[in-house]
Every structure is written in C-alpha cells, then in structure tokens.
Amino acid sequence: MKMAQLTPAGTIHPFPRSGLQVFVESQSGQRVLRCYQCGKCTAGCPSAYAMDLGPRRVMRAIQLGLKDEVLASSTIWLCLQCQTCSARCPAEIGIAEVMESLRLLAAAERSRPAERDVALFHRLFRDLIRRWGRIYELGLGALYNLRGRHPFANLGLLPHLLSRGKLPLLPQRTKGASQVRAIFARVRAAEREAPPPEAKEGTDASRQ
Amino acid sequence: MPAGSSYAYYPGCTLHSTAREYDVSLRLVCQKLGIELRELKDWACCGASSAHAESRLLGIALPARTLQAAEEMGLPLGVACAMCFSRLKLASHELADGDTLDQVGRIIGRGLGNKATVVHMLQVLDGEREALPIKRTLEGLKVASYYGCLLVRPRDIVGFDDEENPQMMDRLVEATGAHAVPWGFKTECCGAGFSVPRADIQLKLSHRILSQAKAAGADCVSVACPLCHSNLDSYQQVMRREYEHEIGLPVLYFTQLLGLALGFEPRELLLKRHITDPLPVLKARGLA
Incomplete structure (x- = not known):
C-alpha cells in the first residue's frame, strides 16, 4: 500500500x-481530510467541557475511520449547533455540519446514544411537530418528563411561566398541520427509496 | 429599506406562545414606522431545533413550505426568531441546487421557485434607524446587545453581520439614545434547547453571558431571539439557587426598547411578562 499520494488538486491523502x-x-459536504488538528474548534466550543471527545478528536477519529468510537461519543449529542467551530476553522471545515451528519448516521444505525435525554428531546420535538404542525411547549415538557422517567425535571420554573401566561395550556391549531404530516410521510418515503451511503467499517482502498 | 414597505411575516411558534411580547412589540413598532406585516396563513413550524437532527431532507422541506408561501405573496419574508431565520436561510441556500429544489417541491406538493428573500426583522428595523420618530430618549440606559449564534453564523449563508463582533443591534440601541456597552460575549451560545435535556450546560453558558454583561456595566440585555430570551431571563432564578449569585439583569427584546423610545408604554409592550422585572431599572432612569 502506498502511504501517500499527491493528487492533481495538490492535496495529500495519507490514508x-x-x-x-x-x-x-x-452527507455534510465537508472535506474532513483538511483538518490538521489545530484545536480551535475545541477551544471555542461552549459544551466541549462536558464532552468525552472534543470536536478536534472527533475530526481525527473520522479521518481514521473509528466509527464505533465516534458514534458512542457524547460529542455528537452535546454539539449545540452554535457554529462557533465552523466560523473559526482555519481549514474552513463546517464542523457543526459534520456533527450533524454523525447524528444522522447514529439515527440510521440505531446506535445507542451516549446522551439519551438529548436524543429523546429531539425525537419528542419532531413527534409533536408532526402531530400539531407547531411546537407545543407544555406537551413537550410533560412527555419528556414521563418518557425520560424523570417526572420532576425542570418543574421549578413552571409556576412562574404559567402565572405570566407564557405556557399556553393547549397546543396551537393550524390548518397547515395536515400538510406537515404529509411532508413527514413523503420525506420518509423519499429516504427509503434513496438511502444515504452506508458507513462501512474499514477503509475504501479504491479511492487510493 | 424604505418606510411603507411590506413583508410576509412568519412569527414562528414561540411568538404565538412563550414570546408573545416579542410579537406584540414588533407589531407596534412596525405599525408606527409604516412597515406592513402580513402574517402568513396556516404557517407551520420551521423544524428547529430537531427536524434537521434526524433528516437533512426534512430540515429543508419544513422551511421550504414557508418559503413557498412568501413567494406566492410576492413579498420578502420577515422573520423575528433567530432560529427560524437560520433554518429558512439554510433551506434557501440548499434549494439553490436544482435537484434539491425539484425533490423538495415534490415533497411539499407545491411549485417552488426559491425566489423569496429572507430577512430578520432586526435588519428591517436597522434600515429605519436614521429616521426614528423618538418620543422618549433612552439616555442613561446601558444596554448589552446580545446576538447569540444563529443570527450571525454561518456568515456566508445568513449574510448578516460580523460573526464575532456584530454591530447592527448596538447601533439601533444607540439610535434610541441608550448606550450600547462594548463587551465580549455578544455571540457566545446561551445553551439553546439544552434547557430541557441538559439544563446544567445551558445554565452554565447563560450564567456566563449574563455575568459578562453585568461586568461590562449593562443595566439590561437586549435580544432578538425568543430562545435566547427564555434562557437568559427565566433561568436567573435557578442561577440564584445553583450558583448563589444574584444576577438581576432584565432581558428585553430589542423591539421593546425601540417601542419605549417610540413612546409606547411598558404596559403596551408587555414588559410585565418577563420573569426578571425590568421596571425597577427603567424607573430608576426615569423611563417608566
């Protein structure tokens, strides 16, 4: 196996x-090999302190094809999509988009999310939009507490929000809801027809 | 943008629920300035912050339905929520690709030309700042303008302002007579939707922002996003308990500050709906 090759574009493919x-x-349209591990992403990431692998290490793990490590990391769930990393990356990689593509992969592979509550929150959010066409905050909170088996989470603010009329008791109704349900169904059908490429273990030597 | 202009108005879910005061104050200010807001009929959620976490296509299709409705009205699409703004801008960017446009058109079941331009209402009102009919100057009030993430990033797609040190809200605040304090946390993340599943992270990030605003000498924080508002305003009570640190910094929508300067009363601008009461600070400056 050749260890390095100069491509016509002038980029070196070490692996x-x-x-x-x-x-x-x-999925992300980002060129992961451009990352040269400077670490600006991790330095500016507001939630890096809570991650097991910082964004820089995730970028390296993708280059190395360490799929299981990446999908098991808390990083892909703790990314807030604030885009600070993307804005500051000197190699101009949209790292936030890379993180989003990893969440899509986790969903496609049904891997066990390291941050169960974050994944649950996203799923319930989507279910409520599909049902009502708009978000229903009180319903989201109630479902999250029940399904996540933490019935008393986030209750401290409830009286303040209710007394100021900030949390409507009933969902907003819109005639758009049935169209939104149809959009969800057609997206699902389109994705069954043309699924994204499989992320296989190991390497794709034909690209060498 | 000239006075007398019209916009297809997309309030987004929260402006009809938790952030009603943003909707109300925006409408008052626009009315005063002769800007017409024509709310889209039967609008639905843009999908933030979860649709795009499961499916790229869904993350484009939901906002595309809104883009199509504005296109049909033949008006630019005016958005007040920073997250909606971001999703609509990103979708519009993706739809520049012909294949994506065809596919998404089929999914939303309507002809889609991707012709609507998307603007945040802060941009619209910034265009009016030279000619504001000020009734009550906010002199003496020190304001920290907080932009958050999604108004300014990614810069090449949202095309808004500098992504590390934006100025648009600062100069609008200054146009009211108030002082926009220079500070370093204008575009740091508030923790967004993590206030539910990882409240510990959201609390830490929001607390950092408020502490910095306070250290910069601000009397209040100005925002242009309902989620930033909720995280910075509502959670100050929890911060007091968690960090034994009293912040006591009111957080107002920029439209409420503008509304005060244009002569509307705190009652009309629904200032009472905030959890951290802004009235003591405003009264101390003779503004309420």
Missing part, C-alpha cells in the same frame, strides 16, 4: 478514505 469518512463527506 485511504474510510467508509465513515465517505459517509460524512457525502
């Missing part, structure tokens, strides 16, 4: 592209 990297690049 064959891993299946993970192929998936991430096709």
Whole structure:
C-alpha cells in the first residue's frame, strides 16, 4: 500500500478514505481530510467541557475511520449547533455540519446514544411537530418528563411561566398541520427509496 | 429599506406562545414606522431545533413550505426568531441546487421557485434607524446587545453581520439614545434547547453571558431571539439557587426598547411578562 499520494488538486491523502469518512463527506459536504488538528474548534466550543471527545478528536477519529468510537461519543449529542467551530476553522471545515451528519448516521444505525435525554428531546420535538404542525411547549415538557422517567425535571420554573401566561395550556391549531404530516410521510418515503451511503467499517482502498 | 414597505411575516411558534411580547412589540413598532406585516396563513413550524437532527431532507422541506408561501405573496419574508431565520436561510441556500429544489417541491406538493428573500426583522428595523420618530430618549440606559449564534453564523449563508463582533443591534440601541456597552460575549451560545435535556450546560453558558454583561456595566440585555430570551431571563432564578449569585439583569427584546423610545408604554409592550422585572431599572432612569 502506498502511504501517500499527491493528487492533481495538490492535496495529500495519507490514508485511504474510510467508509465513515465517505459517509460524512457525502452527507455534510465537508472535506474532513483538511483538518490538521489545530484545536480551535475545541477551544471555542461552549459544551466541549462536558464532552468525552472534543470536536478536534472527533475530526481525527473520522479521518481514521473509528466509527464505533465516534458514534458512542457524547460529542455528537452535546454539539449545540452554535457554529462557533465552523466560523473559526482555519481549514474552513463546517464542523457543526459534520456533527450533524454523525447524528444522522447514529439515527440510521440505531446506535445507542451516549446522551439519551438529548436524543429523546429531539425525537419528542419532531413527534409533536408532526402531530400539531407547531411546537407545543407544555406537551413537550410533560412527555419528556414521563418518557425520560424523570417526572420532576425542570418543574421549578413552571409556576412562574404559567402565572405570566407564557405556557399556553393547549397546543396551537393550524390548518397547515395536515400538510406537515404529509411532508413527514413523503420525506420518509423519499429516504427509503434513496438511502444515504452506508458507513462501512474499514477503509475504501479504491479511492487510493 | 424604505418606510411603507411590506413583508410576509412568519412569527414562528414561540411568538404565538412563550414570546408573545416579542410579537406584540414588533407589531407596534412596525405599525408606527409604516412597515406592513402580513402574517402568513396556516404557517407551520420551521423544524428547529430537531427536524434537521434526524433528516437533512426534512430540515429543508419544513422551511421550504414557508418559503413557498412568501413567494406566492410576492413579498420578502420577515422573520423575528433567530432560529427560524437560520433554518429558512439554510433551506434557501440548499434549494439553490436544482435537484434539491425539484425533490423538495415534490415533497411539499407545491411549485417552488426559491425566489423569496429572507430577512430578520432586526435588519428591517436597522434600515429605519436614521429616521426614528423618538418620543422618549433612552439616555442613561446601558444596554448589552446580545446576538447569540444563529443570527450571525454561518456568515456566508445568513449574510448578516460580523460573526464575532456584530454591530447592527448596538447601533439601533444607540439610535434610541441608550448606550450600547462594548463587551465580549455578544455571540457566545446561551445553551439553546439544552434547557430541557441538559439544563446544567445551558445554565452554565447563560450564567456566563449574563455575568459578562453585568461586568461590562449593562443595566439590561437586549435580544432578538425568543430562545435566547427564555434562557437568559427565566433561568436567573435557578442561577440564584445553583450558583448563589444574584444576577438581576432584565432581558428585553430589542423591539421593546425601540417601542419605549417610540413612546409606547411598558404596559403596551408587555414588559410585565418577563420573569426578571425590568421596571425597577427603567424607573430608576426615569423611563417608566
């Protein structure tokens, strides 16, 4: 195996592209190999302190094709999509988009999320939009507490929000709701027809 | 943007629920300035912050339905929520690709030309700042303008302002006679939707922002996003308990500050709906 090859574009490919990297690049449109590990992403990331792998290490793990490590990390769930990393990356990689593509991969592979509550929150949010066409805050809070088996979470603010009329008791109704349900259904059908490329273990030597 | 202009108005879910005061104050200010807001009929959620976490296509299709409605009205789409603004801008960017446009058009079941331009209402009102009919100057009030993440990033897609040190809200605040304090946390993340599943993280980030605003000498914080508002305003009570640190910094929508300067009363601008009461600070400056 050749260890390095100068491509016509002038970029060095030290490794064959891993299946993970192929998936991430096709879904996010970002060129992961451009990352040279400067660490600005992790330095500016507001939630990096709570992650097991910082964004910089996730970028390296993608280059190396370490799919299981990446999907098991808390990082992909603790990314707030604030885009600070993308804004500051000197290699101009949209790192936040990379993180989003990893969440899509986690969903496609049904991998066990390291941050169960974050994944649950997103799922309930989507379910409520599909049902009502708009978000229903009180319903979201109630479902989250029941399904997540933490019935007393976030209750401290409730009286303040209710007394100021900030939390409507009933969901907003919109005639758009049935169209939103149809959009969800058609998206699902389109994605069944043309699923994203599989992120296989190991590397894709044909790209060498 | 000239006075007398019209916008297709997309309030987004929260402006009809938790952030009604943002909707009300925006409408008052626009009315005063002769800007017409025509609310879209039967609008639905833009999908933030969760649709795009499951499916890229869904994250484009939900805002595309809104873009199509504005296109049909033949008006620019005016948005007040920073998250909606971001999702609509990103969708519009993705729809510049012909194949995506065709596919999403089929999914929303309507012809889609991606012709609507998306603007945040802060941009619209910034265009009026030279000609504001000020009734009550906010002189003496020190304001920390907080932009958050999604108004300014990613810069090449939202095309808003500098992504590290934006100025648009600062100069609008100054146009009311108030002083916009220079500070370093204008575009740091408040923790967004983590206030539910990881409240510990959201609390830490929001607390950092408020502490910095206070250290910069601000009397209040000005925002242009309902989620930023909720995180910075409502959670000050929890911060007091968690960090034994009294912040006591009112957080107002920029439209409420503007409304005060244009002569509306605190009651009309629904200032009472905030959890951290802004009235003591305003009264101390003779503004309420």
